[in-house]
Amino acid sequence: MQKGLCVKEKENEFRRLKEFIESKKETQGIMMQTLQEAQNIFGYLPIEVQKFIADETGIPLAEVYGVVTFYTQFSVTPKGKHKIGVCLGTACYVKGAQLILDKLSKELGINVGATTEDNLFTLEATRCLGCCGLAPVMMIDDEVYGKLETKQIPEIIAKYRG
Amino acid sequence: MDNVKVTINGIEVNVPKDYTVLMAAREAGVDIPTLCFLKEINEIAACRVCVVEADVKGVPMRNLPASCVLQVQDGMNVKTNTQRVRNAVKMNVELILANHNRECLTCVRNTSCELQKLCNELGIEGIEFQGAKRESKIDNLAPSIVRDSSKCILCGRCVSACRDVQGIGILDFTNRGFNTEVAPAFDYSMKDVPCIYCGQCIQACPVGALYEKRNIDDVWAAIEDPEKFVVVQTAPAVRASLGEEFGLPVGTAVTGKMVSALKRLGFDKVFDTNFSADLTIMEEGTEFINRVLNGGKLPMITSCSPGWIRYCEFNYPDFLENLSTCKSPQQMFGAIVKSYYAEKQGIDPKNIVSVSIMPCTSKKSELSREEMEVDSLRDVDISLTTRELGDMIKQARINFNKLPDGEPDSILGDYTGAGVIFGTTGGVMEAALRTVADVLTGTDIQKIEYDAVRGLDGVKEATLVLPIEGKDTEVKIAVAHGMINASKILDAVRSGEKNYHFIEVMGCPGGCVHGGGQSHVSAKERLDVDPKISRAKALYSEDEAQTLRKSHHNPEVKKLYEDYLKEPNGHLSHKLLHTHYHEKSSYPVENQQDYDDMINNLK
Numbered sequence: 001m002q003k004g005l006c007v008k009e010k011e012n013e014f015r016r017l018k019e020f021i022e023s024k025k026e027t028q029g030i031m032m033q034t035l036q037e038a039q040n041i042f043g044y045l046p047i048e049v050q051k052f053i054a055d056e057t058g059i060p061l062a063e064v065y066g067v068v069t070f071y072t073q074f075s076v077t078p079k080g081k082h083k084i085g086v087c088l089g090t091a092c093y094v095k096g097a098q099l100i101l102d103k104l105s106k107e108l109g110i111n112v113g114a115t116t117e118d119n120l121f122t123l124e125a126t127r128c129l130g131c132c133g134l135a136p137v138m139m140i141d142d143e144v145y146g147k148l149e150t151k152q153i154p155e156i157i158a159k160y161r162g
Numbered sequence: 163m164d165n166v167k168v169t170i171n172g173i174e175v176n177v178p179k180d181y182t183v184l185m186a187a188r189e190a191g192v193d194i195p196t197l198c199f200l201k202e203i204n205e206i207a208a209c210r211v212c213v214v215e216a217d218v219k220g221v222p223m224r225n226l227p228a229s230c231v232l233q234v235q236d237g238m239n240v241k242t243n244t245q246r247v248r249n250a251v252k253m254n255v256e257l258i259l260a261n262h263n264r265e266c267l268t269c270v271r272n273t274s275c276e277l278q279k280l281c282n283e284l285g286i287e288g289i290e291f292q293g294a295k296r297e298s299k300i301d302n303l304a305p306s307i308v309r310d311s312s313k314c315i316l317c318g319r320c321v322s323a324c325r326d327v328q329g330i331g332i333l334d335f336t337n338r339g340f341n342t343e344v345a346p347a348f349d350y351s352m353k354d355v356p357c358i359y360c361g362q363c364i365q366a367c368p369v370g371a372l373y374e375k376r377n378i379d380d381v382w383a384a385i386e387d388p389e390k391f392v393v394v395q396t397a398p399a400v401r402a403s404l405g406e407e408f409g410l411p412v413g414t415a416v417t418g419k420m421v422s423a424l425k426r427l428g429f430d431k432v433f434d435t436n437f438s439a440d441l442t443i444m445e446e447g448t449e450f451i452n453r454v455l456n457g458g459k460l461p462m463i464t465s466c467s468p469g470w471i472r473y474c475e476f477n478y479p480d481f482l483e484n485l486s487t488c489k490s491p492q493q494m495f496g497a498i499v500k501s502y503y504a505e506k507q508g509i510d511p512k513n514i515v516s517v518s519i520m521p522c523t524s525k526k527s528e529l530s531r532e533e534m535e536v537d538s539l540r541d542v543d544i545s546l547t548t549r550e551l552g553d554m555i556k557q558a559r560i561n562f563n564k565l566p567d568g569e570p571d572s573i574l575g576d577y578t579g580a581g582v583i584f585g586t587t588g589g590v591m592e593a594a595l596r597t598v599a600d601v602l603t604g605t606d607i608q609k610i611e612y613d614a615v616r617g618l619d620g621v622k623e624a625t626l627v628l629p630i631e632g633k634d635t636e637v638k639i640a641v642a643h644g645m646i647n648a649s650k651i652l653d654a655v656r657s658g659e660k661n662y663h664f665i666e667v668m669g670c671p672g673g674c675v676h677g678g679g680q681s682h683v684s685a686k687e688r689l690d691v692d693p694k695i696s697r698a699k700a701l702y703s704e705d706e707a708q709t710l711r712k713s714h715h716n717p718e719v720k721k722l723y724e725d726y727l728k729e730p731n732g733h734l735s736h737k738l739l740h741t742h743y744h745e746k747s748s749y750p751v752e753n754q755q756d757y758d759d760m761i762n763n764l765k
Contacts, residue, residue: 004751004752004753005753006753006756007751007753007756007757007759007760008753008756008759008760010760011760011763011764014760014764015764018764047347047348047749047751048751048753048757050347051749051751051757052761055761059331060325060330060331060332060334060347061331061347061748061749062325062331062332062333062334062336062345062346062347063325063331063334064347065334065336065347065348066334066335066336066347069336069337069338070335070336070337070338071338076348
């Protein structure tokens, strides 16, 4: 397991999460909203955060953890500042998305699913992003890059390295 | 309730309209196979083994609906035995088998496995699907419960038992798709989670994915060792279930055969935990009277159930002072064996191996608690479940059903009816009241049955009038079984909504008769029989059959006080028979202190 969250420095974040949960106390089915809010606040959902949610909502920790590990949108490990998602949907795949992914992996020096040591990038393979006309496609944060060729990759990455 | 007319395999039945097709089929004498279904606990249509073909007034239903959740409708026509259904059921089971560790011959559930039985009934002859299998992970680090992920079929019965019946939620579905696994949060070992080791998950498991940590070989080794003097005690509830291991109906009392079997297994002395149940009443009853008279902490809460103790330590630490300081009967027995008994018989207590047979998986964890020793001698050394004792008897090739009745050995074998009923919810309270009422009134009260504390209501309450310091005083009592009910009572006490003098809590629903160590009763059998009721009946009948039915009348317990302990709650009792419990933190994190500080700052 990864190193524990530095709880001391995150008191304000926990306060925000507590306020969120309290504002939803009367509503049913608050688990997803709470987890999304927590992921927004902390960037990921380490045990300290999940335990906090379990204690505040009365939902067993195993159930919280079960939901977190079910949805790919949630993560129990820290994410990089920029999230790169390469579409491996059918259209992108036949248009060579795997090559794009391999190139990114080489360029960043990490495997798919991992985060660079400087915490700048997380590389992920995604399902269809819904813009097959632009295949092969990747997204960095909210930006879509279409009709990609492997040679463009270093340049795009450099932009984010600033 | 309005009834509706349903036809099942051509047989017409009239059933209440809230029935499922599965229940209606039973009325029609039609047996539909099930696997994930566990009556009133897990009805989630996950395994698709109970699918049927159905139409309503001639309009066919889409696909094959699962009968365990399909509500009946008027004019519904159900077929359970068509080629289409048979093929679907068979394939669904084959798909489950494709990702199941099929080492049936050496599995702990061999012959009691519901999946194995189903394969036999369905005539499955080979598994067409060969493919990847879930990685096998065996967690045997906890003292009570072993989890084997390679056997799990993801039916969710344990998840429901833990989360919904007990209100705890240690196990849940984690990850997704092929990687789905039933496990504790963050894949913690069962030893590191706030599990109370009640074993209700084991009772719910249809296969060998969850079972007790086995200690049979430790007992054989002790019996074989000529240096060792091996004594055994048997808890009240064991006698109401052990027979099931040998095909007897659920809830057959087999006290005499059990004693004979233990003697044949080679134990040097066969005693009875009922004896120390009576002893517990002497100590706990006296403690209660003292707390009432001297302004001690009330309500006093019983402390016999180690599952409940763990639950309290994790979830209600503010009630730890309310717990009776009495050790459980198992531990009291052990402490007396290695002190009083050893002294009387001139045996070096270091050579005594103290074994217990329990309906419980949590007892294995209780005996290993730090507090449970006196002068560096462990009170109890090994605890076996009812199932393990059954297995030992089978290994010794003893023909259990033909055994004559035996009698437990003196000087720790006598017991009263009060000791017997310890094994069922309300029993400890009733036993305590029989003694407390006599002591307070100074008479031998003839009405000794307290019906208000019997039965399966989750929370039972009663008010009695007893003379306290010469004044008739209302004494309020409550009984809870299963942790979800205990938490209801404790929340009500915490908020000031309820006030009691004395509360009995047992960790398992129904009390020890339905403990995690009792014989397995399949989901199918449970449709007709409630083991909680049948086994409790066996105990109440044994209570009625006793001439002595009050703990303070137990001649061997009286002798123990005369010769050794002198008086209940006395100096020696405190040393041997009493203890204290401590707050435990659930799911400790790396920076626990920082985390606790943060929680406090946010309050």
